Structure formats: structure tokens, C-alpha cells
Amino acid sequence: MATDVEQLTRPAVRVSGLVRRFGPTVVLDGLDLEIAPGEFVALLGRSGSGKSTLLRALAGLDKDVAGSGGIAVPGNVSVVFQDSRLLPWQRVLRNVLIGLDGRAARDRGLAALAEVGLAGRERAWPVELSGGEQQRVALARSLAREPQLLLADEPFGALDALTRIRMHALLRELCERHRPAVLLVTHDVDEAIVLADRVVVLDKGAIAVDVTIDLPKPRSHRDPRFLEHRSRLLTALGVDDE
Numbered sequence: 058m059a060t061d062v063e064q065l066t067r068p069a070v071r072v073s074g075l076v077r078r079f080g081p082t083v084v085l086d087g088l089d090l091e092i093a094p095g096e097f098v099a100l101l102g103r104s105g106s107g108k109s110t111l112l113r114a115l116a117g118l119d120k121d122v123a124g125s126g127g128i129a130v131p132g133n134v135s136v137v138f139q140d141s142r143l144l145p146w147q148r149v150l151r152n153v154l155i156g157l158d159g160r161a162a163r164d165r166g167l168a169a170l171a172e173v174g175l176a177g178r179e180r181a182w183p184v185e186l187s188g189g190e191q192q193r194v195a196l197a198r199s200l201a202r203e204p205q206l207l208l209a210d211e212p213f214g215a216l217d218a219l220t221r222i223r224m225h226a227l228l229r230e231l232c233e234r235h236r237p238a239v240l241l242v243t244h245d246v247d248e249a250i251v252l253a254d255r256v257v258v259l260d261k262g263a264i265a266v267d268v269t270i271d272l273p274k275p276r277s278h279r280d281p282r283f284l285e286h287r288s289r290l291l292t293a294l295g296v297d298d299e
């Protein structure tokens with residue numbers, strides 16, 4: 058039986074020796090990663106490095122993919138993608154409640170919509186919402202499930218710069234309140250540093266860089282330590298910072 062200390066320190070996510078291949082191509086090659094309960098990890102990596110493959114593996118969406126290795130995740134996982142994946146024929150609240158039943162779930166759905174600033178839009182159709190609003194509905198849909206692990210694959214990638222900044226503030230606030238473990242896939246180094254407790258870089262099938270970002274929040278792009286992290290991560294990604 059686990060001791061209390063083990064219970065307290067047990068990670069929310071534990072990936073060990075994860076291998077995933079598509080035909081002859083090995084995408085994940087013995088990858089190890091742990092995420093603590095309530096910890097926010099951002100995952101960077103070049104295009105095609107296997108970020109989405111890792112996220113899909115954690116979400117249990119890769120049942121038919123060849124591979125091996127250990128994955129332990131909490132029982133309650135939700136996923137947010139780059140597009141909101143709302144059902145166009147369902148109104149906003151119905152979209153948030155997909156797969157959930159009962160009065161308590163409905164109340165959680167209404168509360169989640171209010172938290173993302175969409176109180177009053179419950180009966181709108183997805184087509185009546187902007188891209189940013191649709192992503193907020195997708196976030197509300199995740200929140201209403203009270204996940205212990207939130208997986209997000211470039212959730213702000215399709216949004217304009219200003220909406221992105223607003224979404225960063227919203228996500229940070231929601232995560233601070235609900236404290237899920239988070240794995241956020243992003244191409245955006247600044248987004249990673251602004252939001253995450255830890256930033257990891259995926260390269261050649263494994264975690265090549267793992268940096269703890271212990272800067273106070275909200276974080277300023279002008280903080281010299283922010284710039285140091287950015288420069289180090291850009292180098293790890295093979296991008297020249299100057």
C-alpha cells in the first residue's frame with residue numbers, strides 16, 4: 058500500500074519509455090515525462106516532432122497506433138483542440154453538456170460558460186460566435202467535466218494576437234482556480250513561458266529540454282529572466298533569437 062507521502066507526491070501523469078511509430082518512422086522513441094497534480098506544463102517542439110502524437114496517446118486516442126511503453130493518467134481527462142469542434146446543430150449550452158447528464162452537470166455547464174465570459178449566450182448557435190468565443194465554449198466544455206488533466210493541442214493557434222492574449226489570461230485564471238494538471242502543446246515560446254510552470258521541448262522522440270519557469274505571475278516579456286528562458290528555448294528549437 059502507498060504511504061501518505063507517496064499519495065501526496067504521486068504524479069498526475071507518468072509516461073515511461075513511450076514509443077510510437079507510423080510504419081518505419083519512429084515518432085516517439087522511449088519518451089519519459091511526469092506531470093504533478095495541478096502542474097502546468099507547456100510542450101514545444103518543431104513541426105512533426107510528435108507533440109500531437111504524445112497528446113493523443115495521453116488522451117487515449119491512439120488505440121490503433123503501433124508502439125509500447127507506460128502511460129498513467131487520471132480517470133478524468135479532457136482535451137481541447139485548435140478548432141473548437143462544436144457541433145453546429147447544437148446550441149452553445151448543449152455543446153458544453155455533450156455526454157453529460159443531469160441537473161448537477163447542467164449547473165456546472167452554466168457555471169463554466171459564465172466563467173469563460175459567455176453567460177447569456179447559452180442558446181446561441183456556434184455559427185453566431187466568433188472564433189475566440191467558440192474556443193471559450195470549448196474551454197467551458199472541458200471545465201464542466203472537472204478534469205484532473207487538461208490536454209490542449211494549440212488551442213489558441215487559430216486566434217488573432219489580441220484574442221490570444223485575452224485567452225492566455227483566461228486560461229491562467231481558470232487553471233489557478235480549478236488546478237487541473239495541464240499539458241499545453243504550443244508553437245509559441247512566449248505563450249509557453251507566460252503560462253507554464255514548466256516548459257519541455259520534444260526532439261528526436263524524447264524530452265530534450267525541461268525547464269522550470271519560476272517567475273511570478275502575471276509574467277512580463279520585459280523581465281530579463283523571461284528573455285533568458287526565451288533565448289534558451291529558441292535555441293533548443295533550432296531558431297535563432299536575434
Ligand SMILES: Nc1ncnc2c1ncn2[C@@H]1O[C@H](COP(=O)(O)OP(=O)(O)OP(=O)(O)O)[C@@H](O)[C@H]1O
Nearest residue numbers: 079082084102103104105106107108109110111244
Ligand atoms: N496517423 C498518422 N499516420 C502516419 N503518420 C503520422 C500520423 N500521425 C502523425 N504522423 C507523423 O508523425 C510525425 C509526428 O506528427 P505529429 O502530428 O505528432 O507532430 P506535431 O509535433 O504535432 O507537429 P505540428 O507542430 O505540425 O502539429 C509526423 O512526421 C507525422 O507525419
Ligand SMILES: [Mg+2]
Nearest residue numbers: 108109110210
Ligand atoms: Mg500537432
